[in-house]
Amino acid sequence: MSKDGSAMIFPSLMSEAIKWARKNSLWPMPYGTSCCGIELMSTLSSTYDLSRFGAEVVRFSPRQADMLIVAGTITTKMAPVLRSIYDQILEPKWVIAMGACSSSGGIFDTYSVLQGIDEIIPVDVYVPGCPPIPEGLIHSILHLQKVIDKSLERRPAVRPSPEDALNAMTYSQCTHAALVKSAYIVTKDGVAQNVSEDDSKKP
Amino acid sequence: MGNAIAKNAEFVQRQVLATARIQEKYCEGRELTVDAVAEPILWARSVTDAFELVQRLRADDVLKLDYLTDITAYDNVDGKDGPKRFVVIYQIFSTTTHVRLRIKLGVDLQEEPMSWTSLWDGANWLEREVFDMFGIKFKGHPNLRRILMDERFTGHPLRKEYPLKQREQFPDNVPLHLGAHPVPSNT
């Protein structure tokens, strides 16, 4: 670049250029299920304009997005849907778990709510709040940009292995009545075994 | 009763008259009580009695109870509301006189009350929800299957013995969604 900044060419590393392009054009796929979805809409609207950060295009097709913002509670009925949407997004992809419910189940520690979406998909940024205010979501996107800046390869997330994800569904922790054991355990090749007679293979 | 009911509200008088009419005409062998805000509760005698009772109430020209507000149930496992296991509650309302009536019905584990879908279409999903949450089946319901929980779920969550945090896993989630495409390692 010349001294007055007028030249249009400046040298850089290829990796830096790729990182710059990726972090400044994060196209979100909003996956708004409940209250956090309303705050997500507020963030996308004109007061807290999210498009300033490259998220102009909100793509509802997972194939065209590269960031998945999971805003809201994910129940066990919805979990396979979320997983299949996540699988359809092409690499490189990032996941923001917006709100307390998607980070850890939030205030809903019940029989039908996943205690955090990291039971089934790997998460890059968690945003606390119930719901997080729009500034919080913007902060998380800026944080994600820093995460992208760190390395070209995706950072090694503690990804749930397939069995971990499946066995997360058998979590049972009750305080009132007798514990009812799950009748199935899933082995490494995805086969479900009925172990109701076999007490030695409890999860 | 509190000031949640407006001062000098007209419907209070109509509600009192309606309760009096229910007392004189529909109380044969059925118990009529009031709740904390003096709204009437009519206990039906048996599963067949409730359906017949509501048909007569609908046809009553003075009461004009023509609108179904809610169908729900609660678990009477401690026996304080009669000898039966569950109590099914029907809330009906009149769109012209604005009076409310609650009909309660004791239902045991294997008993099946008559479905109200022939009277009101709105009862369809309400009864499905009662079935889903409590396991109470309704005779004559066109589509009695689970509504809020997954179809393969095998418990009835709102029963008192169902633990709050117990989940169930469905083996056929396995090949379809989770684990079929393992999460790729670092690119």
Add this chain to the structure above:
Amino acid sequence: MGKDDINHLEISAEKKNLSDFYNPNVLINIGPAHPAMHGTLRVMCRLNGETIEDAACEIGYLHRAIEKLGEDKTYHQWIVYTDRLNYCSALNNNIAYCMTVENLMGISVTERCMWVRMMLMELSRIIDHIICVAINALDMGAMTVFWLMYHWREEAYTMIESLCGMRLTTTATRVGGMAYDLPDDFIPRMKKFVKEFPSCLTEVHGLLTGNRIWIDRTKGVGKLSREEALKFSITGPCLRASGVDLDLRRDRPYYAYNEVKFDVAIGTHGDVFDRYLVRMEEMRQSVRIIEQCIDRLPGGSIWVDDPRVRIPDKIDVYTKMEVLIHHFKIFMEGINVPPGEVYNAVEGPNGELGFYIVSRGGPKAWRMRVKSPSFMLFQSFEHSVVGDKIPDAIAALGSINIIAGELDR
């Protein structure tokens, strides 16, 4: 699938049978994750060409066991869950729930609390209708309306935030009073809001009501006749748009609704256009009610003087021993509600929101039931879209304002 499998498919008999391709019945799944931003609903439509012949709705994708949690948490702890029911108008749910518990205990709230609650209920009605109209317009492509109306929602959020610290999920009421009294700048801000908000309504009317495209897309779409509306037990603006004159604020008034003057908007055809007009008019009437509430707002305490429920002021909790113990008992043990049951319904923005509480005495409820308006509305949706096309189904879905939190609880 190897090469052999592909060859096998090509020569298999099913491929040659082309009459399968002429079957006009296509099953479309408007799945739980869909662009219409209404939350987790699933509608499966059987199409004949582009016309919907049959629709089946599936819910339960946001079932969070709020009713079961009602049996596990104390009455105060459950106020938090009521916000998450109809999260677009959280204040309304809080107030309806606390009203129910107060009914069960036989408590009358103070005059000031009553008028403040009425004002907040009308404000939450305005913001819920803003969301409904804005999202309905957004689904049909009218994005400008979304940006315009959302600005007013942000103004309302600022006011609510100054009241209780949260924008969306407020938990601003307590049994017997409110968590916080109105701050000093609330009434001036509210006066400014009621003066300036009707200009937004005029603007949106100018953009949509006479707009040829809007009229073509919404008139005659998603019709629900008067009889069908009553049979499906729907309530709220959709019922009024179908021609039924029922509004709980006027017919079974609670608090001081029989002392404020307001009109009830009734539609004729029960289609999306009528629902839109009913909502716009209801927003105007809510502004009218808020103006009257501001004028009649009395002074005094916002807490009822009942030691069973009165949460003491913090300054007393920090300095006096008995007050500290009282505070401790209310929060650690819970308030002691006598045995009994009650059903209380308010006219929420979406319809009749009712809470049915069965209590066997003690700090926790035996059964907490939420009668949600969206549940019945979505049931009627299956029938109102038969005969329309797919884009019409999306328009109708937006107009009935399904809030998934309330639908599935």
